[in-house]
Amino acid sequence: MTQTSLRESIDSRPMSRYQWFVVALATALMGLDGYDVQAMAFTANPVSADLGLTGTELGLLLSGGLIGMALGAIWVGPFADRFGRRRMLVIAMIINAAGLFLSATASSMPELMAWRVITGLGVGGILTSGTVLVSEYSNAKYRGLCMSIYAAGYPVGATLGGLAAIPLIGNFGWQAVFLLGGAVTVLAVIFVWLKMPESLDFLGARASGPQASSDGSEQRRAEEIAARMGITGPVTLEREDPSDTGTPGRSKNSYAALFSPENRSRTLLLWAMFFIVMFGFYFANTWTPQLLTEVGFSTDEGIMGGIMLMIGGTIGAVLFGVFASRWDVRRVQAVFAICSGAMFIVFISATAWLPAALVAGVLLGMIINGCISGIYTIAPMTYAPRLRSTGVGVALGVGRTGAIIAPIAVGALLDLGATPTVLYIGAGIIVAMAAVVVLRISLHQRTASELRANPVAARD
Structure with a gap:
């Protein structure tokens, strides 16, 4: 019987229940x-109010978690490529839970800032490993949809957090919000350790490298996972071509490989796209509740505006995946970026009347979260398997610099007298620029089945 690469089998077969389970579990982590x-x-x-913060200090706190996310995403990538994506996912979740519990104990701005950075370290590691696992366990036809479902977990979790925040803060204080997050994350750590499989592409890369086990454990683990997916018959782990990173003889999970002749252009363009989209996304999601109070809404109404962004985001993330399963993912991303830029302006123009602002908030959330689905879909497709976690992790880290700058810049500009209208128009212009960048990114051509599913990418 002809042996088939496990990667080829996954890409060409319909999605099994087990594959959807992996997507669902990773989506739940994205919700956290x-x-x-x-x-x-x-x-x-x-x-x-409790800590007596200025606008600039609040902006720093809003960016604290994002700073940690940038560092965590960059740090975890090479370790995930070397030691396993599942293992690093569990470690990142433990760090995340610790940061949340410690945040509830903070009594000053510097102390809370430190714990928010720790929380972000864990979140960055979770995002890196989770993104790669979902991409690898999805088939070629529905990879874009699966990544969009995964991205939709973020607004769902944020929406539930916003709904929970109002009664938690009213009855127990702001500390209860962080305590609840820590408790749920601890439960998730146990479940992931028991149920989440290892990356198949990691097993293949390890089996073809100097760290391969002498007893063939990588092959056995792959066969066990294949059986759960209903793949029968002889299967082989996909072995890599030494030229995949364009740097023969160089360690493929090194940061330097991102700038090999093959990868340099796609790396820089991917970074630019992440920076721009993350800037707009975190500007909208971190400051909208506060900025709505600046134009006259109450605190609860401001929180509700933030929730509307998240509700719209859930719809938009999945909608992006539906479009990406029919058309080239880069063109879909370009359209979403242009529409996002326009919706920033529409949203702030609608704040004279609360119902109009809430409707506009849903639409803005739909489109900007679609852009987030796009970057999560495109990033794993940009690099070869052995470099994938490193490439995705560094791109996430670079993107977080845009996310970090956005809240700090808004806080400083507010202190200088800038109006919410000016801030939203500026953010809209920046986000629209992502359309130009994404159309120039070339994707790594991994398998024949994936090329058949994405003929536009095959011509690049």
């Missing part, structure tokens, strides 16, 4: 990340 990151946004007003 959404809760963790937005916890600071939804507690902004009580924390500011």
Whole structure:
């Protein structure tokens, strides 16, 4: 019987229940990340009142988790490529839970800032490993949809966090928001350790490298996972061509490989796209509750505006995946970026009347979260398997610099007298620029089945 590469089998077969389970589990983790990151946004007003914060100090706190996310994403990539994506996912979740529990104990701005950075370290590691696992366990036809479902977990978690924040803060104080997040993350660590499989492409890369086990354990683990997916018959782990990174003889999980002749252009373009989209996304999601109070809404109404962004985001993330399963993912991303830029302006123009602002918030959330689905879909497709976690992790880290700059810049500009209208128009212009960048990114051609599913990419 002819042996088939396991990667070829996954790409060409319909999605099994087990594959959808992996997508669902990773999506739940993305929901926890959404809760963790937005916890600071939804507690902004009580924390500011309790700790006596200025706008600039609040901006720094809103960016604290994002700083940690950038460092965590960059740090975890090479370790995940070397030691396993599942193992690093569990470690990152433990760090995340610790940061949340410690945040509830903070009594000063510097102390809370430190714990938010720790929380972000864990979140960055979770995002890196989770993104790669979902991409690898999806088939070629539905990879874009699966990545969009995964990205939709963020607004769902953030929405639930916003709904929970109002009664938690009212009854127990802002600290309860962080305690709840930590408790749920601990439960998730146990479940992931028991149920999440290892990356098949990691097993293949390890089996073909100097760290391969002498007893063939990588092959056995792959066969066990294949059986869960209903793949029968002889299967082989996909072995890599030494030229995949364009740097023969160089360690393929090194940061330097991102700038090999083959990867340099796609790396820089991917970084630019991540920076721009993350800037707009975190501007909208971290400051909207506070900025709505600046134009006359109450604190609860401001939180509700933030929730509307998250509700729209859930719809938009999945909608992006539906479009990406029919058309080239880069063109879909370009359209979403242009529409996002326009919706920033529409949203702030609608704030004279609360119902109009809430409707516009849903639409803005739909489109900007679609852009997030796009970057999560495109990033794993940009690099060869052995370099994938490193490439995705560094791109996430670079993107987080845009996310970090956005809240700090808004806080400083508010202190200088800038109006919410000016801030939203500026953010809209920046986000629209992503359309130009994404159309120039070339994708790594991994398998024949994937090329058949994406003929536009095959011509690049």
